[in-house]
Each structure stands twice: as structure tokens, then as C-alpha cells.
Amino acid sequence: MYSNSFLPIRLLAALLLLLLAHVSRAQSTATGPVPIRVDLTKELGEAKPIWAWFGYDEPNYTYMKDGKKLLTEISQLSKVPVFVRTHGLLVTGDGEAALKWGSTNAYTEDANGKPIYNWTIVDKIFDTYIERGMKPMAQIGFMPEALSTNPQPYRHYWKPGDNYNDIYTGWAYPPKDYAKFAELVYQWVRHSVERYGKQEVESWYWELWNEPNIGYWKGTTEEYIKLYDYTADAVKRALPTAKIGGPEVTGPNWDVSAKFMKAFLDHVVSGKNYVTGKTGSPLDFITFHAKGSPKVVDGIVQMNMGTQLRDIDKGFEIVASYPNLKKLPIIIGESDPEGCAACSEDLHPQNAYRNGTMYSSYTAASFARKHELADARGVNLLGAVTWGFEFENQPWFRGFRDLATNGVDKPVLNVFRMFGMMSGKRVQVQQDLAYNAQKLKAESVRGEADINAYATKGAQEAAVMVWHYHDDNKLEPGAPVSVQLKGVPARRVLVHHYRIDQQHSNSYEVWKSMGSPQNPTAEQIATLEKAGQLQAYTSPTWMDAKNGLLQLDFSLPRQGVSLIKVSW
Known part of the structure; x- marks a missing residue:
């Protein structure tokens, strides 16, 4: 049995362990990509x-x-x-x-x-x-x-x-x-x-x-x-x-x-x-x-x-x-x-x-x-x-x-x-990321960012929507992300990557770069209309899935959203 004189030491030790755990998690995010593991073989229901x-x-x-x-x-x-x-x-x-x-x-x-x-x-x-x-x-x-x-x-x-x-x-x-x-x-x-x-x-x-x-x-x-x-x-x-x-x-x-x-x-x-x-x-x-x-x-x-x-x-x-x-x-x-x-x-x-x-x-x-x-x-x-x-x-x-x-x-x-490009069945995304629905319901996103995904699988395609969200409207540095798909049923697949961020699919940033005109010219309007459409982040790419596994690594800015579309 410990005396009360040890309580401050025990409390300090517990706080130190919590701090180390938090720092360890933060460092893993800072030094390595956030893994988004999607299992196409584990269906969750209709999308x-x-x-x-x-x-x-x-x-x-x-x-x-x-x-x-x-x-x-x-x-x-x-x-x-x-x-x-x-x-x-x-x-x-x-x-x-x-x-x-x-x-x-x-x-x-x-x-x-x-x-x-x-x-x-x-x-x-x-x-x-x-x-x-x-x-x-x-x-x-x-x-x-x-x-x-x-x-x-x-x-x-x-x-x-x-x-x-x-x-x-x-x-x-x-x-x-x-x-x-x-x-x-x-x-x-x-x-x-x-x-x-x-x-x-x-x-x-x-x-x-x-x-x-x-x-x-x-x-x-x-x-x-x-x-x-x-x-x-x-x-x-x-x-x-x-x-x-x-x-x-x-x-x-x-x-x-x-x-x-x-x-x-x-x-x-x-x-x-x-x-x-x-x-x-x-x-x-x-x-x-x-x-x-x-x-x-x-x-x-x-x-x-x-x-x-x-x-x-x-x-x-x-x-x-x-x-x-x-x-x-x-x-x-x-x-x-x-x-x-x-x-x-x-x-x-x-x-x-x-x-x-x-x-x-x-x-x-x-x-x-x-x-x-x-x-x-x-x-x-x-x-x-x-x-x-x-x-x-x-x-x-x-x-x-x-x-x-x-x-x-x-x-x-x-x-x-x-x-609109996602259909078929919802499939499993790993459950050990920072937030799930229950934690978000209780806490919202006030600590680390919510980097997570929603994934679907159809007869000849799969899609993964990845976001980097935080409740605070600050454009913090981007995060490295590694999307790992398991159970890809073909060796050769075509990958499309679409993006919404400060530079892509964003008419607002283009409008501000014009000087925020309230009477834009016809040419400016045409440019804004084009900027308002969904834009590709990279060119379509054919990739090899090895033993049913496919991995895509990229950086995702804060408040950015990517869609990875894989077809075979």
C-alpha cells in the first residue's frame, strides 16, 4: 500500500506516459505517412x-x-x-x-x-x-x-x-x-x-x-x-x-x-x-x-x-x-x-x-x-x-x-x-485512425486532424474518398497519406486521382487571385467556371496490383479532399 506522499509522483508518471503516447502518435504522423488501409473484400452494406x-x-x-x-x-x-x-x-x-x-x-x-x-x-x-x-x-x-x-x-x-x-x-x-x-x-x-x-x-x-x-x-x-x-x-x-x-x-x-x-x-x-x-x-x-x-x-x-x-x-x-x-x-x-x-x-x-x-x-x-x-x-x-x-x-x-x-x-x-463516382458496396476502412463516428460525435475535431476515408467497390471499380479535416479553419501544413487497397481483383488497373484544395477545383481562390472582382469580364467568368469544375490531381495512370495489393502515396493539404478511382 502506497502512502499519500507517493501520489504526486504517481500522478506525474501517469501524465508523462499520456504525454509520451501523444507525442509518439504525433511524431509517427509527422515522420511517416498516415496509412489509409482499405479492404475491398470486407463489405459493409450498400453504398x-x-x-x-x-x-x-x-x-x-x-x-x-x-x-x-x-x-x-x-x-x-x-x-x-x-x-x-x-x-x-x-x-x-x-x-x-x-x-x-x-x-x-x-x-x-x-x-x-x-x-x-x-x-x-x-x-x-x-x-x-x-x-x-x-x-x-x-x-x-x-x-x-x-x-x-x-x-x-x-x-x-x-x-x-x-x-x-x-x-x-x-x-x-x-x-x-x-x-x-x-x-x-x-x-x-x-x-x-x-x-x-x-x-x-x-x-x-x-x-x-x-x-x-x-x-x-x-x-x-x-x-x-x-x-x-x-x-x-x-x-x-x-x-x-x-x-x-x-x-x-x-x-x-x-x-x-x-x-x-x-x-x-x-x-x-x-x-x-x-x-x-x-x-x-x-x-x-x-x-x-x-x-x-x-x-x-x-x-x-x-x-x-x-x-x-x-x-x-x-x-x-x-x-x-x-x-x-x-x-x-x-x-x-x-x-x-x-x-x-x-x-x-x-x-x-x-x-x-x-x-x-x-x-x-x-x-x-x-x-x-x-x-x-x-x-x-x-x-x-x-x-x-x-x-x-x-x-x-x-x-x-x-x-x-x-x-x-x-x-x-x-x-x-x-x-x-x-x-457521384462512388457506388456499389461500402467497404472497410481501418478502424485505428484518429476518429470514427462515435468519437467525432462526442468530441468533434479539436485535437489532431481527422484524416480518414470512405470507400466503395463496384463490379469493375473501386473508389476511395480521403479527407484532411479539422474544425479550425486554418490552412495548416499538409499530411503525407498512404492509401493501401487490399483485395484488388486484377493485376493491371487504371487509377484516376481527383482533388479539391487551394489549387484544384477551387473557383474561390481563382476569384481572389483576380482581385475579387464584383463585375468580372466574360473572360474572367469563363476562367472561374472552369476552375469550379472537379479537376484531376494527376494524369490517369495504369498501375500494377501485386498480390491484390495497391498502394498510392501523396500529400493531402489541410481541408483538402482526394478521390482515388481504380478501375479494371
């Missing part, structure tokens, strides 16, 4: 294209010049149909586009209160998707002015810097007549079937509202549940094989959000239906939102991926607690580094991650972990919607959370181009 989902607040941008251009590019980066979700599809108005606002005038009433349905703008939006092989995640909302229980004020004129709560006006209230709202939904679904065909509309996902646990819904939880019953019944009456879901709550890790989500799921399982009087309500998929939380620390933007992953995991945990619902598809209806796409960098300095490579490396690292969290909970993750599109006629690189600026792609869009 679902959970990334092929996008959304935005402003529906009328859909068919504008830069909106159509970006939608074309998004549709072309994926071999599977991309789903698109947008707000405001039932909002009353003239179709004028503005920040955090959009309208279609789908429903009005005459002097006698008789409904007038006008699908002109809704069709224009959905036609834009369908023409490109995309599919709507058709959001049923928000409340038409003629149906709102508190319609005035209705149209808002929010701009960056205003109080965010100013956006919640008459469109956010429950209907004064649930049957009329249900009939509007019925007519919309029936019209969609007539215009696009039963088989096409069966492939869509219909959902009710957006974030009803915060200001987007000015009713109670029970009033949302009632509206869901009326909506689901109307959708199924119009097309029994249509898919309907909800509740699109945000922040499942918040107590109030978890309570709302559980109340909704309790109702669809065992509650009394407001329309039929029977037990339960139709539910074909489950939705919720998850966001990160960046801030500025000592003048540096510091991300918080852990906050987003905790939201995701809590949502998965809640779904998994319902045996009858556990296998339903889950769509994370908005899945982003933070919560306000239209809040600009100039007024919100924590959003300075958006133009450069931090957004792209965050996206790569976070999407890979969504698969891990779903596997751990045993749930069926179908999609994760990136809430980022484009903002028409805004200053170049103003710092909105968008995929392109004035028709020029930002680095983040190239991560999705990389994902």
Missing part, C-alpha cells in the same frame, strides 16, 4: 446515394437562369435521380423571388369562399426537375393566405441582418378549415398524376411542413398531428401508392424537439386518427433535421460537426425505439454545418467557411459518418438533404450557404461530383 438530395428556401429560383444551370449540373453529377426539396410550394403570392421567400399562388378563394386552384408556378418548378431526370421531395406547405387562421401580415421582406424571426408570418399558422386544406392537397396530388403519370408520382416523397417544432409552425403539436392526418388521408385518396411522411422537426437532440418527434410517432402508431377515427396514420418514411454550430474563436472559424452528428444519432435512436417503424426509410430533410443558408458571411463571420475548402472537407467527413451512425443504430437511412442551392443576382462569393455563385460552382459542389 446508398444518401448525398443525392438537395433543398432550398426560395422555390422561384428553380426556373431562373442560374437556378436552371445549377440544377442541370446537379442532375449530371449522379447516375441515380437526384431528389429536390423546396419550401413555399403552397404560399400565396405573385411568384416573386426573394431571400427566405417564395410563392406559387396555388390556392386562392373567390368572394364566396370557393377554392380556386392554380398550378401554373408549381408546374413550372416541378417541370424543371422532371426535365432533368430529378424528382421532387414534395413539401406540402405552407398555409395559403385564404386558409390561414392569422393571415396578416403575410408577405415578409426579410434581409440579412434582420431578426430571423421576422420570416414567420401568416403562412406559418394552422388552417381555419382542415377539410379545405385536405382538398387542396388531394387536388394537387391528383393534378400531379394527371400531368406526370402515376408511375412517376409514385416515386416521389410527399411530406408535411418544415420544422414544426419552431417558428415555422404557429400551432400546437396536436394541431400539427391533426393536419398530418388530414394531409396523409388526402394524399392516399388521390394516389393510394403515394409515399407520405414527416414530421421534419429540427434538432432531435433538443428535449423539446425529441418530445415533438415522439408525440408524432406515438400518434401514427397508436393514436386516434382525426379523419378516420381508426388507430394510427399512414407513414411511409420519417424525416428530421440536423445542423452543426460554427463560431469564431480567437478570430478563427471553428466548426462543430459533433453537434450535427449528435442530432443525427438522437434522431436515429428515437426511430429505433419504435419496433414497427425502425425499418422505415429515414430522410434527414436538412443536414448542414449550421442553420441559415441566407445569412451571409459579411454579417455573420462564423459563416466564413462557406466559400472555400472547409465546407467541402466538412461535407466529405460528415457524410461518411452518417452511414456509420445509421449502421450502429440499425436504421434505414435513405437520404440526407444538403440545404444549399444558389441565390440569384447577389454579390459574388458573398458567403451564403450555396453550391454556386452567379453560375460559378463553389468547391463544395465538387465533393458531390466525387460522391
Whole structure:
């Protein structure tokens, strides 16, 4: 037995051992490459294209010049149909586009209160998707002015810097007549079937509202549940094989959000239906939102991926607690580094991650972990919607959370181009690297960098996406990386290497090198458009796999992302 006089020595020895272990690990990274070991023989499940989902607040941008251009590019980066979700599809108005606002005038009433349905703008939006092989995640909302229980004020004129709560006006209230709202939904679904065909509309996902646990819904939880019953019944009456879901709550890790989500799921399982009087309500998929939380620390933007992953995991945990619902598809209806796409960098300095490579490396690292969290909970993750599109006629690189600026792609869009080249089965990446989903969920990335990978294997190809991410937006020195593939089924393989960093696939750095022009010339725009595309890091190379092993060594800058594509 040791006396208390030895405690300081024992404590010092323990601290010294911890320090030596940390130094040893840091030195191994500094003196030798980080090994990324991929085993193509160990499959983890289907590589679902959970990334092929996008959304935005402003529906009328859909068919504008830069909106159509970006939608074309998004549709072309994926071999599977991309789903698109947008707000405001039932909002009353003239179709004028503005920040955090959009309208279609789908429903009005005459002097006698008789409904007038006008699908002109809704069709224009959905036609834009369908023409490109995309599919709507058709959001049923928000409340038409003629149906709102508190319609005035209705149209808002929010701009960056205003109080965010100013956006919640008459469109956010429950209907004064649930049957009329249900009939509007019925007519919309029936019209969609007539215009696009039963088989096409069966492939869509219909959902009710957006974030009803915060200001987007000015009713109670029970009033949302009632509206869901009326909506689901109307959708199924119009097309029994249509898919309907909800509740699109945000922040499942918040107590109030978890309570709302559980109340909704309790109702669809065992509650009394407001329309039929029977037990339960139709539910074909489950939705919720998850966001990160960046801030500025000592003048540096510091991300918080852990906050987003905790939201995701809590949502998965809640779904998994319902045996009858556990296998339903889950769509994370908005899945982003933070919560306000239209809040600009100039007024919100924590959003300075958006133009450069931090957004792209965050996206790569976070999407890979969504698969891990779903596997751990045993749930069926179908999609994760990136809430980022484009903002028409805004200053170049103003710092909105968008995929392109004035028709020029930002680095983040190239991560999705990389994902578009990955399919087949997910395969094992070694588990002894600095972070996995569980550690990242608990700690985020505040110590050593997250150098890791996501890998897939198809019939005649394999792909490995490697990132060098850190929560702190500092361009630290690059790290040597050694990607080692085991189980390559051919001797001779063709290797393509693509890169996003300061010098590759980065229109923002090129724009800054031009002097950050707000009125670039046609020649400059052409240069920026080219810089915004995904670029090769090296020329395609034929290599020999020895005994099924292939090794590629390279340096990966901080906040950089590489895609190694191997085909045989």
C-alpha cells in the first residue's frame, strides 16, 4: 500500500506516459505517412446515394437562369435521380423571388369562399426537375393566405441582418378549415398524376411542413398531428401508392424537439386518427433535421460537426425505439454545418467557411459518418438533404450557404461530383485512425486532424474518398497519406486521382487571385467556371496490383479532399 506522499509522483508518471503516447502518435504522423488501409473484400452494406438530395428556401429560383444551370449540373453529377426539396410550394403570392421567400399562388378563394386552384408556378418548378431526370421531395406547405387562421401580415421582406424571426408570418399558422386544406392537397396530388403519370408520382416523397417544432409552425403539436392526418388521408385518396411522411422537426437532440418527434410517432402508431377515427396514420418514411454550430474563436472559424452528428444519432435512436417503424426509410430533410443558408458571411463571420475548402472537407467527413451512425443504430437511412442551392443576382462569393455563385460552382459542389463516382458496396476502412463516428460525435475535431476515408467497390471499380479535416479553419501544413487497397481483383488497373484544395477545383481562390472582382469580364467568368469544375490531381495512370495489393502515396493539404478511382 502506497502512502499519500507517493501520489504526486504517481500522478506525474501517469501524465508523462499520456504525454509520451501523444507525442509518439504525433511524431509517427509527422515522420511517416498516415496509412489509409482499405479492404475491398470486407463489405459493409450498400453504398446508398444518401448525398443525392438537395433543398432550398426560395422555390422561384428553380426556373431562373442560374437556378436552371445549377440544377442541370446537379442532375449530371449522379447516375441515380437526384431528389429536390423546396419550401413555399403552397404560399400565396405573385411568384416573386426573394431571400427566405417564395410563392406559387396555388390556392386562392373567390368572394364566396370557393377554392380556386392554380398550378401554373408549381408546374413550372416541378417541370424543371422532371426535365432533368430529378424528382421532387414534395413539401406540402405552407398555409395559403385564404386558409390561414392569422393571415396578416403575410408577405415578409426579410434581409440579412434582420431578426430571423421576422420570416414567420401568416403562412406559418394552422388552417381555419382542415377539410379545405385536405382538398387542396388531394387536388394537387391528383393534378400531379394527371400531368406526370402515376408511375412517376409514385416515386416521389410527399411530406408535411418544415420544422414544426419552431417558428415555422404557429400551432400546437396536436394541431400539427391533426393536419398530418388530414394531409396523409388526402394524399392516399388521390394516389393510394403515394409515399407520405414527416414530421421534419429540427434538432432531435433538443428535449423539446425529441418530445415533438415522439408525440408524432406515438400518434401514427397508436393514436386516434382525426379523419378516420381508426388507430394510427399512414407513414411511409420519417424525416428530421440536423445542423452543426460554427463560431469564431480567437478570430478563427471553428466548426462543430459533433453537434450535427449528435442530432443525427438522437434522431436515429428515437426511430429505433419504435419496433414497427425502425425499418422505415429515414430522410434527414436538412443536414448542414449550421442553420441559415441566407445569412451571409459579411454579417455573420462564423459563416466564413462557406466559400472555400472547409465546407467541402466538412461535407466529405460528415457524410461518411452518417452511414456509420445509421449502421450502429440499425436504421434505414435513405437520404440526407444538403440545404444549399444558389441565390440569384447577389454579390459574388458573398458567403451564403450555396453550391454556386452567379453560375460559378463553389468547391463544395465538387465533393458531390466525387460522391457521384462512388457506388456499389461500402467497404472497410481501418478502424485505428484518429476518429470514427462515435468519437467525432462526442468530441468533434479539436485535437489532431481527422484524416480518414470512405470507400466503395463496384463490379469493375473501386473508389476511395480521403479527407484532411479539422474544425479550425486554418490552412495548416499538409499530411503525407498512404492509401493501401487490399483485395484488388486484377493485376493491371487504371487509377484516376481527383482533388479539391487551394489549387484544384477551387473557383474561390481563382476569384481572389483576380482581385475579387464584383463585375468580372466574360473572360474572367469563363476562367472561374472552369476552375469550379472537379479537376484531376494527376494524369490517369495504369498501375500494377501485386498480390491484390495497391498502394498510392501523396500529400493531402489541410481541408483538402482526394478521390482515388481504380478501375479494371
